[in-house]
Amino acid sequence: MSFALPSFSPRQMFGQKTIRPIGAAILSGIAFFKDNLIAIDSPKGFLLQIDPASDNTTILNAHQTKEFTDITGLAIWEDTLWVTRDKSVYACKLGSFGLEHFVTLPYTADGIAIWESTVYVSCQKLGYILIFDRDTRKEITRFYAPGVGVENLAVSEETLWVCDSTEQTVYCLDRATGEVQFSVLTPFESPTGIAIHTDASTGEQTLYLAYASEEPYVRDNPNADPNHELAYRDRTFIHPLHYHYDPQKHYALSNGYLIEMSYVEEISPIEEVYLQQVEWRIALPSDTDRQKVKHVEPIGLPFKEELIDGQRVAVFTFDTLTPGERHMFGWKAVLEVRGIKYRFTPKDVEEVPELSPEFASRYLVDNDELAMDTAIVRRAAEEAIGTETNLLRKMYSIRNYVYDQLSYGIKPHIDTPDRVLERGVGSCGEYVGVLLALCRLNGIACRTVGRYKCPPYAEHQHVPLQPDYNHVWLEFYIPGFGWLPMESNPDDIGNYGPYPTRFFMGLCWYHIEIGKGIPFETLTSKGVRLTKEDISIGELAINHIRFTILGELPPF
Template structure:
């Protein structure tokens, strides 16, 4: 008996479902022939023919797998297959699959795309997209690669689509000039292939992305004691990329998810306390360009909602909190979250107005132990930007300077920026502190955002997920454009760069924005705000955070 979806129902999911071809280890290049997907399983040399509806998979080069091993890029134009392997580009007839040499690069060729007589080839070592003419096999022009990772390609009549495995990004580029039109973040890490599917019936273009990486899992090994051990396995699949570009806001939204998030505090003090007229404030999720709050409801105890600097906060009130008293309270929110990437360039901010006057007292001062008056922090602020005056270039230079000077490390508490710079190691909160200090000393208004990231497992729908740590990042203000996001430490992926810019003016769907520019959680007793010296929240209660991914949102 078959339990597969009827074909007419499954076909309605075309462009929505994840494609998981059987036996594949690491898919890189992909391309469409009408409604059939062609993919290369790079380590095995399998050229796969995949039905996107049923995942039915066929190896179409059973006698030539050795010749197709280590191929990374793949493109199809009419009846010709184009591939990259090593330093070279090859072509062959789809019926015979006998590879013919086309051109050799000085370094490894990564991706390839073909439109009529133009052959586009990416090379990470050169940092270029090279363009060759088919008949003469000569290079006719080149463009700067948009990202820093290994890039693969697809092309249509006017546009190059470039996916970058380190940037976790798809760049949409004018194929004539090489100019970036906009870019979108992919919902998964390590995109390794990209293809365009033209839906003839609906006259729309669907973009598919291949992903290849590995994952950890618990393996049951009967020959070991204990029998359970941590192991790694290949993970590869193909997923549609949804996107919506708003040229007026200069931002592109990508795949989104409906998420239920719960945050609750359990009163469980290390030392019993007695507090009168206690007000316990917990920030609520924000409504933004990429995040919409569908609903919020209390957990355990009721709360009232108030606004602090435009941000929603839940207020829980206790007449007294006595020794031995126990409570569980918090909120549960239903959120729509999407990836967002802003496309603003340095020339766009050359003649911008000054920030609003009220920003000087809120976002350009030392209001959170930023050590902005210390010599080491002031020296770092000057060293980071040099003589640069453009706001975006200053911001980019500050980020790279901090990434050069710091390495990531988890700590139980947050030191001030002067201590962190001297030590050279910092947590995400310490990265934020250093970035805030250097930006504010250079006249760039900044504020903190964040608190938690949903575990990035969108295929685990309906399963309660718990983050390992809290997390913070920041936003910087650009007059005329508003507040733009920037990750704290996540893009600090190498010792001396170049660093990805995926989260420079961008956030992935799993970032949950809570309490922009305000303290996430505060206590007030008898009208006086309590400090950590009075009573630390971590000593008074245990927090419980849970995420449940309910569904992937339909395209905008």
């Protein structure tokens, strides 16, 4: 079965293609001037005019590059260019490029946006977006910055758009009050600039984001032996951001991809075994608000499908598994997967109903070696929330407490939360274990979800991609609404915060949800489920996981 994505001609560029300016190193501020993109290459000081259809790139300030070095924010209003550099804001006429001082901040000015006579300037060090009157140069008011990283700005009508490089997020703010309406996860890390393109014929607006980071690559060095070595290079491009906001469901969806995923087990036991009447169950990908299963088929051997707690499971049967017997079997699925970001405030959960007895008996108990009866875990559960009673604030406090206590490290096996807290280092699964224990002791229903992430190389399409590790995160439950996702460790950036909240109630397109609320893989023999003590699946078989990105999903 084939799945076709639409193709577009070079002139159908707006909202469809990735723009890769020739020769650019690090793009920061971007803005549209009619149908052309204007961007600043910060380390070079190049003010670039970019044709979105062809990537053709022209340096506009050929004789003033030094004056434009280290500029981070850029905006255009009518025939005036506005920029931020160091602590100051400057303006100049397009074409002259003689920068005139506008205002100086106490700390570094990051991003800038202009609407009529109002000038918006972001400052990470202050934690605010400052609003100035263009004519008087006086500060009118200021808004709290919604994220923790360096933020760039764009404005349109009644909306102020804020992209945060650390949060991997775009925030939609009310331009008059600064209140966050919703937020959208970006499909790539490190967004460094944001601009709005308005179609002259339809009035339709499209958000564009610049991204800048370093990427590792294998360099061929003929003077070395061996000649291949790891190196890093700049990676910068501009890509449209598509979103769909559903206020009733409290979430916004963003860019996504059509992905083919395969999961295959190869029987290759460390020690030969003899098993009779075997049923080998492997969970299948789930249908969720952000992930749609388009097609599933068997690999190697046929399977029958079961529903367990509403989740699809592939069941492979063997009359016997004998010493020396070898098989490969599994499934292949085609998925539409998008980014999702839920938005709830503490006020939204002030009067949620009580957790049902069924959920309490299932999701508030120690049913997965969580060491919830140990002194160190119980003490951590109390310290994590203090006197907080609001469900959402408790969840946020527990997450930050765990991030303060742990740093990330991979181990060959999963320890219980008491040992992890004593050690202070944990893998993603150990982060999840500690989070589950502390949440459940504080009356918050939660469960382990996940299993794999597609390697996040969206430009590597139609080639096999293999993840280095499996991955788990968790979901917590808000009575009256449902389950919300929360990553285990990626937002723990160290240094005791402030920690980003990009994956607090959010997942990106590369998170693959499989078998929510049920075990990923189980083995039974003669109707009896085998435990790790009986036989470990990891000692019986080798798994093979493969992703293929088939293409980007069209706009909403």
